[in-house]
Amino acid sequence: MAQPDLSAPARDPWYQRLMEPLLPPLTALLIAAVVGDLLILSFGQSPREVYRLLVDGTWGNAYGFGQVLYKATTLACTGLAVALGIRAGMFNIGAEGQLALGGFAAALVGLGLPAGTPAALAILLCLLAAGAGGSLAAAVPGALKARFGASEVIVTIMMNFIVAAFLNWLVATKVSVAESLHTPEIHAGAVPRLAEVFPAFHGSAANFTILVAIGLAVSVWWFLFRTRAGYELRAVGLQPDAAEYGGIHVGRTWWRTLLLSGALAGLGGVNYVLGYKQYYEEGFAAGAGYLGIAVALVGRNHPAGVLVASLLFATLSQGALAVNALVPKQMLDVLTAVVIIAVATAVPEVQRLLRALRGRQA
Amino acid sequence: MSILAFLIQTLRIATPYLFAASGGVLSERAGVIALTLEGWMLTGAFCAALGSFYTGSPWLGVLAGIGGGVLAAALHALATIRYRADQVVLGIAINLMSVGITRFFLRLAFDSSSNSPRIPGFDWAGASEGGTTAGLGSLLASFSNPLVLVALLSLPTVWWILYRTPYGLRLRAVGEKPEAAASVGVSVARVRWIAVLGAGAFAGMGGAYLALEQHQFTDSMTAGRGFIALAAVIFGQWEPKRVALACLLFAAAETFQIRLQGLQLLPSQFVEMIPYVLTIIAVAGIVGRSRQPAALGRVTEP
Numbered sequence A: 001m002a003q004p005d006l007s008a009p010a011r012d013p014w015y016q017r018l019m020e021p022l023l024p025p026l027t028a029l030l031i032a033a034v035v036g037d038l039l040i041l042s043f044g045q046s047p048r049e050v051y052r053l054l055v056d057g058t059w060g061n062a063y064g065f066g067q068v069l070y071k072a073t074t075l076a077c078t079g080l081a082v083a084l085g086i087r088a089g090m091f092n093i094g095a096e097g098q099l100a101l102g103g104f105a106a107a108l109v110g111l112g113l114p115a116g117t118p119a120a121l122a123i124l125l126c127l128l129a130a131g132a133g134g135s136l137a138a139a140v141p142g143a144l145k146a147r148f149g150a151s152e153v154i155v156t157i158m159m160n161f162i163v164a165a166f167l168n169w170l171v172a173t174k175v176s177v178a179e180s181l182h183t184p185e186i187h188a189g190a191v192p193r194l195a196e197v198f199p200a201f202h203g204s205a206a207n208f209t210i211l212v213a214i215g216l217a218v219s220v221w222w223f224l225f226r227t228r229a230g231y232e233l234r235a236v237g238l239q240p241d242a243a244e245y246g247g248i249h250v251g252r253t254w255w256r257t258l259l260l261s262g263a264l265a266g267l268g269g270v271n272y273v274l275g276y277k278q279y280y281e282e283g284f285a286a287g288a289g290y291l292g293i294a295v296a297l298v299g300r301n302h303p304a305g306v307l308v309a310s311l312l313f314a315t316l317s318q319g320a321l322a323v324n325a326l327v328p329k330q331m332l333d334v335l336t337a338v339v340i341i342a343v344a345t346a347v348p349e350v351q352r353l354l355r356a357l358r359g360r361q362a
Numbered sequence B: 001m002s003i004l005a006f007l008i009q010t011l012r013i014a015t016p017y018l019f020a021a022s023g024g025v026l027s028e029r030a031g032v033i034a035l036t037l038e039g040w041m042l043t044g045a046f047c048a049a050l051g052s053f054y055t056g057s058p059w060l061g062v063l064a065g066i067g068g069g070v071l072a073a074a075l076h077a078l079a080t081i082r083y084r085a086d087q088v089v090l091g092i093a094i095n096l097m098s099v100g101i102t103r104f105f106l107r108l109a110f111d112s113s114s115n116s117p118r119i120p121g122f123d124w125a126g127a128s129e130g131g132t133t134a135g136l137g138s139l140l141a142s143f144s145n146p147l148v149l150v151a152l153l154s155l156p157t158v159w160w161i162l163y164r165t166p167y168g169l170r171l172r173a174v175g176e177k178p179e180a181a182a183s184v185g186v187s188v189a190r191v192r193w194i195a196v197l198g199a200g201a202f203a204g205m206g207g208a209y210l211a212l213e214q215h216q217f218t219d220s221m222t223a224g225r226g227f228i229a230l231a232a233v234i235f236g237q238w239e240p241k242r243v244a245l246a247c248l249l250f251a252a253a254e255t256f257q258i259r260l261q262g263l264q265l266l267p268s269q270f271v272e273m274i275p276y277v278l279t280i281i282a283v284a285g286i287v288g289r290s291r292q293p294a295a296l297g298r299v300t301e302p
Helices: A014-042 A047-058 A062-087 A095-112 A119-148 A152-175 A209-226 A228-238 A240-245 A250-277 A288-298 A303-323 A330-361 B002-029 B037-055 B058-082 B087-110 B124-129 B136-142 B147-164 B166-176 B178-183 B188-214 B225-235 B240-259 B268-283
Strands: none
Touching: A014 A047, A014 A288, A014 A303, A014 A330, A047 A062, A047 A303, A062 A095, A062 A209, A062 A228, A062 A250, A062 A288, A062 A303, A095 A119, A095 A152, A095 A250, A095 A288, A119 A152, A119 A250, A119 B268, A152 B225, A152 B268, A209 A228, A209 A250, A209 A303, A228 A240, A228 A250, A240 A250, A250 A288, A288 A303, A288 A330, A288 B087, A303 A330, A330 B058, A330 B087, B002 B037, B002 B147, B002 B166, B002 B188, B002 B225, B002 B240, B037 B058, B037 B087, B037 B188, B037 B225, B058 B087, B058 B188, B147 B166, B147 B188, B147 B240, B166 B178, B166 B188, B178 B188, B188 B225, B225 B240, B225 B268, B240 B268
């Protein structure tokens, strides 16, 4: 009989290994459900009925599910943007502005191209423009962080307002259709709807930009965990001083990360501009940038987690419309905030408790 | 008279900034990031509208507004101080929550998704009854809201707390070197709790001013004013005197823009950018050295 190898760490049983990634979202959802019940009851409605409507209106039919996929596409992009920043130890609060500028840049290019441009080429150029637009909005915080160590939190927040005012001015005075707050319709670069291949989605805004989002998630995963630059990025995020000592140029990594992060958020703008409306409209971002923080947080800054979390928050957002007849749709906004607070507050407590329990077993 | 009118209008626009920025200085000097000013203000505005509507007294409305701000701040303090949650994440969450919860209860209380019914505000000298009273009368009418005067005292009060009271000394120590403060027996958590609740009270008062001045609560009526106040805190380098000047400067730019609207010297969108651009310049340390409280945003062990 061989002696057990004491040098190898004992492997946790499967249910404990499963608990690590699943516990945060489950705890958060449980807390959100309790708060949700209270809100529903305060409005004199039955929680069961409201939740039934919520499920029916989202995953329950092809149109609702299409809308969930559409909303998840934008959220996945902003979620990836925020997650990438956090991996490098930075809070990119500017996804909102980056998303808006990305969408605007895509619309400008779509407007500028002649009508006969081959669709594939037009879409590619618009995608490049969207990424560049997002990067441009992130370049200011990136440069100031790298050069002066200026807090990216503050600068990205301020950039959101500056970008909003700037686009507002451009749209109002330079490129709008009279009496509206949107640009003219683009000539080239429309992304086909999912309904063209899967007719069941008919009427929903789901479109093939979703492939861009999935492709970005895979790329970010590969970049973070399979490339040297991704390793450097994570090293800077874990311990900037140690990374610097290890020969990594911390400032340059911050700068590159914010540019990449901005590009990811900017690409999300394509979903609305090329996939849905075919024009840039003021205020289309509507909080998707800020929600990206929630998506990254619940997805634990992992690309796969971000995709799942974007589906969760898209479901809440679409479900809000479905339940509006019974309770104000703002209930779901409150629940979204509750999920963030729960993940940031209760989950670490539960994890501490789990660790304490496991320690006692050992 | 024109200059006087300009100054008065500036003061009225500056009032919510002065209140919220007072809260911002208090909270940030204690080491807690004040991203939440916007949410605290909005909650305060809604509670002030509720209070004023149901009691018929604007004074009780102000009290309710303060209560609302304190309540929202308590949630922030509980999560960030007691449970050591990330202050930036919580700040964003509380801002999102304030928008959602005020809309939700707007429907519940007033059955409207955009605004409350008309609420009693401060109406000295029949200010809102219209009628162009000349000279001293219009001057008095401009000050019909006593909160304008209270706002002028708010940053001096914060200055006095910070630099003239034992609590202020502890607060500054906690914001700069919490470990050192703890080692001489100061309860870091307690100092921060008081600072954050106080900040909520100030921001709530700023919200109450907005609701009472407009005689109603409208959806998302703070419209970024909390962030402008945060910008003033940073641009004023966390010093009450400079922060007060920053608030007045931002308000003067807005007044200027409103007055010159017909002339179109500068598009209004560019005037809106001023506070944000100045703040970016300030945090980059391009004009003078700007140093934030050393422990700002750091989650410290008790």
